[in-house]
Amino acid sequence: MNQLIKILEGIGSTLQLLVRSASYLPSLPRQFGRFVEQCYLIGYTTLPIVAILSFFIGSVLALQAGYSMQNFGAKQLIGALVGLSMARELGPVMVAILLAGRVGSAIAAELASMKVYQEIDALVTMNIPPARMLVMPRLVAVLVMVPVLAIIANLVGWFGGAIICSSTSFIGIEPTTYFATMRQNMEFKDVLNGLIKAEIFGFFVVLVCCNIGLNTRGGPREIGAAVTRAVVVSLILILVLDYFVTKALM
Amino acid sequence: MNNLQQTARVGLFFLLGLALIWVTFETLNGGKILKDEGYAITAGFESLKELKQGDEVRMAGVRIGEVQSTRLAGRRAEAILRIDPMVTIKSDATASIVTAGLIGTNYIGIDLGTAGVPDLVPREKTRSPRGFFSRILPFLQPEPEPIAEIQTKTAADLNSIMAQIGALGEKLESSLGSLGTAFAGDGKNPGLIQKIDGLVTDNREKLTATMTNIREITDKVNKGEGTLGRLISDPKLHDELVATLNEIKAGATEAKGFIANAQSIIDHVKQGKGAIGTLVFDEKIGDDIRSSVATLRTISDKISRGEGTLGKLLNDDSLFRDTQAIMKKADRALDGFDDTGPITAVGVVYRGLF
Amino acid sequence: MPTPEAHPASSSDPAAAAPAAAQAVGVSIENLSKQFGTFEVLKNVTFAVEPEEIFVLMGPSGSGKSVLLKHIVGLELPTSGCVTVDGRDAAAEDTREHVRMALVFQSGALFNSLSVFDNLALYPREHRVANAAGIREKVMRALQILSLENAAQKFPSELSGGMKKRVAIARALVMEPQLMLYDEPTSELDPVMSATISEIIATLKDEYHVTSLVVSHDRELALNIAHRVGILMGGSLVVVGTPSELKASKDPRVAEFLNPKIDLKNPRFKKLET
Ligand SMILES: Nc1ncnc2c1ncn2[C@@H]1O[C@H](COP(=O)(O)OP(=O)(O)O)[C@@H](O)[C@H]1O
Ligand SMILES: [Mg+2]
Secondary structure (H helix, E strand, O other), X not given: OHHHHHHXXXXXXXXXXXXXXXXXXXXXXXXHHHHHHHHHHHOHHHHHHHHHHHHHHHHHHHHHHHHHHHHHOOHHHHHHHHHXXXXXXXXXXXXXXXXXXXXXXXXXXXXXXXXXXXXXXXXXXXXXXXXXXXXXXXHHHHHHHHHHHHHHHXXXXXXXXXXXXXXXXXXXXXXXXXXXXXXXXXXXXXXXXXXXXXXXXXXXXXXXXXXXXXXXXXXXXXXXXXXXXXXXXXXXXXXXXXXXXXXXXX | OOHHHHHHHHHHHHHHHHHHHHHXXXXXXXXXXXXXXXXXXXXXXXXXXXXXXOOEEEEOOEEEEEEEEEEEEOOEEEEEEEEOOOOOOEOOOXXXXXXXXXXXXXXXXEOOOOOOOOEOOOHHHOOOOOOHHHHHOHHHOOOOOEEEXXXXXXXXXXXXXXXXHHHHHHHHHHHHHHHHHHHHHHOOOHHXXXXXXXXXXHHHHHHHOOHHHHHHHHHHHHXXXXXXXXXXXXXXXXXXXXXXXXXXXXXXXXXXXXXXXXXXXXXXXXXXXXXXXXXXXXXXXXXXXXXXXXHHHHHHHHHHHOOOOHHHHHHOHHHHHHHHHHHHHHHHHHHHHHHHHHHHHHXXXXXXXX | XXXXXXXXXXXXXXXXXXXXXXXXXXXXXXXXXEEEOOEEEEEEEEEEEOOOOEEEEEOOOOOOHHHHHHHHHOOOOOOEEEEEEOOEEOOOOOHHHHOOEEEEOOOOOOOOOOOHXXXXXXXXXXXXXXXXXXXXXXXXXXXXXXXXHHHOOOOHHHOOHHHHHHHHHHHHHHOOOOEEEEEOOOOOOOHHHHHHHHHHHHHHXXXXXXXXXXXXXXXXXXXXHOOEEEEEEOOEEEEEEOHHHHHOOOOHHHHHHHOOOOOOOOOHHHHHHO
């Protein structure tokens, strides 16, 4: 019962934070510097790990598909399978999980320590709402950067699959065939679908991590606890949202 | 790192992302962003069967658009077809739902219509001009509204055709079985029976059937009753069969892309090996069947008249053997078609022929 | 004392940045009680601070002084009773829009990710008090007053405890608030710097209209610059009076608190044991 109330409290305060941050949107031009800094942290510095991970996910996907599909003689369809899986599901979910682990945890840690060391209180007494200065630029930055990360994840994953397909002897699908079947069986709609999913996941990951950071209470020990909670809640949220968003976009 | 550098990197990064999204869009949607969408027409059917949104629209086999949406309109089902710009359709052209490929891919086939007949939609109306915003943001472009309706016809259902072919095979086979009875009863030339391959031996039981049986059948054939009879006497039905078989041919061609093995089957079929090969690829199939059956009729007529024709027939054993071999193979193939339908057609062809 | 004009600190109204016209505000605390769980930190505290007054709040550590200050800036909500600033409920969010308050946190509460200069410049920048050059001038002047010019580009983690305290005070000064709250501003400081801080607090109201509420154990500061002194013990206000009244107080707790005798023959902790 207590747990349930806590969850509801969390949902409520998150939505409240969302509304507040949205109301500070007009101050974005004044906070352009902060926005760019957050873009840098969320997008630019996350790129390498996104690229590495999506390359291997694409490769493994192709490998597994090649292995299982050779029995059905449907190997030619690997391109379509890797393309669709990356674009519609794995790309967005992977980007969101990396954001949760790399960006969400950092946000939670930073805001939690600001809270614990009374920096947030100082901002409040200075009449500088934390939602305006700390949350809104991050939310806008994640909205701007996630599509970039997601499209790169897709493309790198596709190429990873193509390389594996042509270099693995028991698959032996040439890149031209691989991409031809991908093009035949995919539409930009599928990619767009994935980008929208990534956008929604990324946005809520950052929002939830901000909220958990800002609601930290107690001493320095709580900073660690807040980071753990932020990542766990983000991961659960991603997978739950994934189901509903996928369904809604079908 | 100073702020300017950071801003520059973020800016570049963002532009890179936009460029990649653009490239993906161009690649997957074939640069549709700058082309216009063309126009839309409706096609009404009793049932759309397996047809769904996004399926192709082809004219004489060439892709000219796709199924934009499907809907129920009163007592019929309607497909809205989006047709590429500058493609005109004759007003007497008809659309039909065609099943192609082995996994049941459907498309709408539109025939060329008659030359000289006015177009269903005049050429100048085949383009949908784009607004400024939908040029930049292609998602804003509304789908074209249907502006005309095309006539439709229900394409021959492959399943029922196949069932008919199966029945045909059975009838031919039992006729031949009866002929076999004659040989066995005669016993003048036992060497012949050894020459006849397995089927006849297997059907020895049938060989005990009375001559009445075969007389009935041949009578029916003469009177144009039954599938075989109709096939022989009704050229329209024959034409339909040929059309259907051409569709099978299209399906078989498509199969190449899906199953590597299918290629060799198709090759085999193309070489005219096996019954289906003959049926599918021999333009003169009708004539062949007709002449085979005519010969058959002559034979059985003679048999029924009790003339001493068995000797002649024995001399003509090459004809008999050929006919029977074909029928045996066809029967095996068609048996499969009969109950599994076109979905596994190639698999059945494979089993039947090899 | 209500101020009729809308206050410039409102972020939504950056054009109205005219701090010089601001009036000092009064604080009134009525029957304030605060509980954390079952632990009662403040018990029925009532007192008022007049505009432009310097009120020093003393009391043993753990008596609830910091908690009281947080109530005034609206960071804590009363369990019962109420706190009003300039006639507005301190717990209401828009009070901070109308009344400019600065709190010098006991721990400093500097922004660790910002340099000292940026810590000081944050408020004027966010509220567009002046242009970049004007802000720079204000910030440098505040740093100068507290002998921190050389620390401008340092980060809080590179500062000593006393320096952090001074930066926190400088940051509050830059805000030019109507109500200034200090939480132990002179602890951790050497005697000279303590005296300097006392002078700053005392003379600030000569520059502009400001009400000061100082929480401190510093007897020198309290008795020299305070208009009135209150002593909080165990969550209750035991006495409020002018420094001379306090010195003359017969209350043994007050006398003991203001003039504790270091008695090595008979130490207090031993008394506790018996
Ligand atoms: N957030 C809090 N939760 C629980 N107890 C608190 C909290 N803040 C302060 N306290 C308790 O309230 C009492 C008064 O604290 P404080 O006002 O900081 O003392 P001081 O007078 O030394 O500034 C202390 O006993 C402290 O433990
Ligand atoms: Mg304290």
